[in-house]
Amino acid sequence: MKKNIAVIKGDGIGPEIMAETVKVLNVVAEKFCHIFNYTYVLMGGIAIDETGEPLPKETVEKCLASDSVLLGAVGGPKWDKGEGSKRPEAGLLGIRSALNLFANIRPAKLLKPLASACPLKTEITDKGLDLVIVRELIGGAYFGEKRTFTDEKGNKTASDLMIYSDYEIERICRVAFDMAKKRRKKVTSIDKANVLDSSRLWREISHIVASEYPDVEFSHMLVDNAAMQLVRDPAQFDVIVTENLFGDILSDEASMITGSLGMIPSASLGMGSLGLYEPIHGSAPDIAGQNKANPIASILSAAMMLRYSFDMDREAKDVENAVDLVLEHGFRTADIMSEGKKLVSCSEMGDKIAEII
Numbered sequence: 234m235k236k237n238i239a240v241i242k243g244d245g246i247g248p249e250i251m252a253e254t255v256k257v258l259n260v261v262a263e264k265f266c267h268i269f270n271y272t273y274v275l276m277g278g279i280a281i282d283e284t285g286e287p288l289p290k291e292t293v294e295k296c297l298a299s300d301s302v303l304l305g306a307v308g309g310p311k312w313d314k315g316e317g318s319k320r321p322e323a324g325l326l327g328i329r330s331a332l333n334l335f336a337n338i339r340p341a342k343l344l345k346p347l348a349s350a351c352p353l354k355t356e357i358t359d360k361g362l363d364l365v366i367v368r369e370l371i372g373g374a375y376f377g378e379k380r381t382f383t384d385e386k387g388n389k390t391a392s393d394l395m396i397y398s399d400y401e402i403e404r405i406c407r408v409a410f411d412m413a414k415k416r417r418k419k420v421t422s423i424d425k426a427n428v429l430d431s432s433r434l435w436r437e438i439s440h441i442v443a444s445e446y447p448d449v450e451f452s453h454m455l456v457d458n459a460a461m462q463l464v465r466d467p468a469q470f471d472v473i474v475t476e477n478l479f480g481d482i483l484s485d486e487a488s489m490i491t492g493s494l495g496m497i498p499s500a501s502l503g504m505g506s507l508g509l510y511e512p513i514h515g516s517a518p519d520i521a522g523q524n525k526a527n528p529i530a531s532i533l534s535a536a537m538m539l540r541y542s543f544d545m546d547r548e549a550k551d552v553e554n555a556v557d558l559v560l561e562h563g564f565r566t567a568d569i570m571s572e573g574k575k576l577v578s579c580s581e582m583g584d585k586i587a588e589i590i
């Protein structure tokens with residue numbers, strides 16, 4: 234198969250981890266007789282520097298014309314002072330919205346070879362830790378009306394409207410239930426229905442969708458309780474579905490309890506097969522350009538792309554197995570290094586994974 238991939242290297246360690254990802258994809262292409270064409274486009278801080286905009290129009294057009302999009306990471310202290318619309322993050326939000334990627338899939342799984350990095354007690358993790366967060370990505374407070382103004386009493390005031398319509402809740406819930414059917418058949422919908430109207434609507438609609446999936450166990454949980462349950466008993470979760478801001482926060486917590494932030498991929502999907510795939514970690518400007526970064530989250534994101542956008546399940550498994558094997562053989566980048574293991578650089582990690590494939 235021939236596939237066109239738009240590649241956004243981005244800022245910080247983005248270019249380094251993306252180089253390893255393309256290296257791995259090229260061996261996959263060779264092994265399985267595919268052709269992957271890469272079109273490099275600008276977004277984030279580097280786009281601000283080169284074009285004045287975090288998300289140039291050309292980037293959106295080229296991404297829309299591709300079969301899929303790979304993203305390294307965006308942002309860094311250099312661009313932190315800009316106003317909202319001129320920050321690298323605006324590019325990320327803009328591309329999600331422009332490609333209509335409403336579903337963000339973030340798996341959090343305890344990897345056996347890295348179990349010692351998990352901050353939870355073993356009596357908790359012995360029960361397992363393998364969940365997926367399905368986060369609504371283009372609604373809620375991120376995209377509702379934003380205002381900064383002076384109120385009638387002269388107080389400087391700002392607001393971000395958390396707004397959801399029924400169809401937005403329905404489509405994200407369907408993604409979660411369809412995913413649960415292929416897993417342990419359990420969905421937990423997380424909201425703040427004791428306080429927020431948008432959460433009460435979320436509860437109502439998710440309940441209707443759940444009735445269409447009688448074979449999937451369904452429950453609701455308040456977000457504050459969910460934050461606690463994630464560290465108290467994460468084994469109770471299979472698929473979590475939640476709105477944008479709660480999903481942002483809980484997915485960081487979920488990744489932290491696996492002990493391996495640098496290992497976690499994500500997929501952002503819409504109605505069609507076009508998706509955007511990115512590691513959940515940031516651009517790590519402190520180690521940028523030193524060949525120290527861990528490329529595994531980015532490589533696993535590419536595996537998600539093979540599976541979800543290209544329907545190449547065998548190829549995806551091959552990449553995931555290669556990552557497992559490299560870890561089993563004891564190779565570690567600095568972020569996941571522990572005693573007795575073999576320290577490798579970002580490019581060496583890419584080489585090892587590519588060799589196995």
Ligand code: IPM
Pocket residue numbers: 322325326481
């Ligand atoms: C994420 C990030 C982004 C978000 C930021 C960088 C805008 O935290 O992908 O989780 O909040 O969605």
Ligand code: MG
Pocket residue numbers: 481482485
């Ligand atoms: Mg986040």
